[in-house]
Amino acid sequence: MQRLYSMFPAGRAGAGLLILRIVVALQLPAASACCSKPAMAGWVDMLIEGLAVLLCIGILTPLLALLCGATAALCLFGQGVLSSVSPVICLVIANAIALALLGPGAYSLDAKFFGRRLIVLHEGNEQ
Secondary structure: HHOOOOOOHHHHHHHHHHEEEEEEEEHHHHHHHHHHHOOOOHHHHHHHHHHHHHHHOOOOOOHHHHHHHHHHHHHHHHHHHHOOOOOHHHHHHHHHHHHHHOOOOOOOOHHHHHOOOOOOOOOOOOO
8 A cells, every 4th residue: 555655745735735635525526517417416426425525534545536537537528529628627637637646645544544654662671
């Protein structure tokens, strides 16, 4: 699992990644509203809401970000006509790819579960 994450930046970079996660999570329902068909609306909406919640808390962020981008791309190609492409969908795809490449940051559950650990070894009982 360590290969999936390069590092978990904190500070301003970590806050920026947190904001990017929240922005992608908030944009995803708007993108699905552009393309929802009545036959698929129920399960697609549930999938998108679940993805948005998990992305906000930052669990398995690179995989979920790619799934968000794939969902938005499915909506994009489901429209049929690429000449009337919604800019919201393109923005979701671009932000999701950026988030997948950058990772979750220090303010996520991924950092807690998969982050680097400091192991301190104590030598015997010293008096």
